[in-house]
Amino acid sequence: MNPEILDGPAVARLLTPAGAVDALAEVLREGLDPEDCPPRTAVPVPAGELLLMPAASASWTGVKIAGVAPGNPALGLPRITGSYLLLHGPTLRPVAVIDGAALTALRTPAVSALAVRHLTAPGRPVRLVLFGSGPQAYGHLEAVLAVREVTEAVVVARNPERAARLVAHARDLGVPKARTGVPEDVADAELVVCCTTARTPLFDGGRVAPGATVVAVGSHEPDARETDSDLVRRAAVYVESRAAAAREAGDLLIPEAEGVVGPGHIAGNLAELVTGRADPPDPEAPRLFKSVGMAWEDLAVAVALHRAASGRET
Structure with a gap:
């Protein structure tokens, strides 16, 4: 056949x-x-x-x-x-x-949404800040909506026209409040999703609130990152795989090279999250899920x- x-x-x-x-x-x-x-x-x-x-x-x-x-x-x-x-x-x-x-375009947002399902409180609506305006940004918006209610979606992107189109799409999907914004909006977010081609941090990690969740999916290169070392230092960090993160996750490898965190900073992988074997995150710390994409x-x-x-x- x-x-x-x-x-x-x-x-x-x-x-x-x-x-x-x-x-x-x-x-x-x-x-x-x-x-x-x-x-x-x-x-x-x-x-x-x-x-x-x-x-x-x-x-x-x-x-x-x-x-x-x-x-x-x-x-x-x-x-x-x-x-x-x-x-x-x-x-x-x-x-x-x-x-x-x-x-x-389907599986990458699904991986993020699976992590969001286990790192955010069930039944509690979230305010979302979404970095990016390309296909992955659309996919992540829809995947997050599949697992959590979103009360507000703030789009932060370099291209104003593309950002406005994504805002309109969020409204079409039933998000009550959707608008464009700036990196500083992460301070009021329960969920921050980064799906860009950036090679340097998108925002000040010190602004992320305790208990908020950050998802970073944009890079799989050791010298590129979307989040800064301060966020990684403060956060309970989860990954798809420790081995893959050690090869490709610049968001974690750069802070480690700087001496900000050690190699044991990862709190769990995705399988441990799903099966309940991961250590629960500190409620006073942000949560960071770093994805590189796996076969x-x-x-x-x-x-x-x-x-x-x-x-x-x-």
Whole structure:
């Protein structure tokens, strides 16, 4: 049989943000250990960077080949490109080819929302400050709304027109108050989400309130970060995987190199959060979830998409 082809519209139709969050939570509850996931391979190419992200379980194997082309937005093209190949685990028979950019746009916010589900109080509405105005900002807004009620959304972005469009989208999604803002607005937020291409801190971490949650997803490079050392020093820090963070999370590696924190500063990984094994955060400290993106996440969401396309629940 030829593998099924799932393009961007099919990905959006087949799986909601909430469904993607549940797919990730399910594989972690079933015992997947993010620490065992193969590392990402990055290959420099003339247009930017080629990323190879393989993962496997007993039932499924998959690999994402993603392109990161920094010059694409100026041409009206997506910055992230690529495809995902899903294979039947026991035979390695290809069963699906999935639009890689659409898969990334779905799974990255779902990872963040899963962390938000466990780091913020259930049933308590949040004021959100969202840094960025690209596809990941839209995806994160929708994913956060899938797990928490948002009473106010403040968009902080370099491009005023794009920021205004995202504000209008938030209003269309039913957020009572939505507006553009400035970095200092983090002082009044219960939730701060950073999904930008910034390489230096976006805001003063000392302004983040005790008990507030910050999610940073914009970089996977050791020399790039969206949050500052002061926030990392103050915060209870959670990651997808300690091993991946030690390779790629500049938000944590830079403060460590500065001597601000030690290598044991991480309070837990995502699997420990989901299964209740992570240490509970200090209520007087901010919480920081740093994501770099991992191949097991792509595989979990790709399998959920394949099952939805096949009309199967399991």
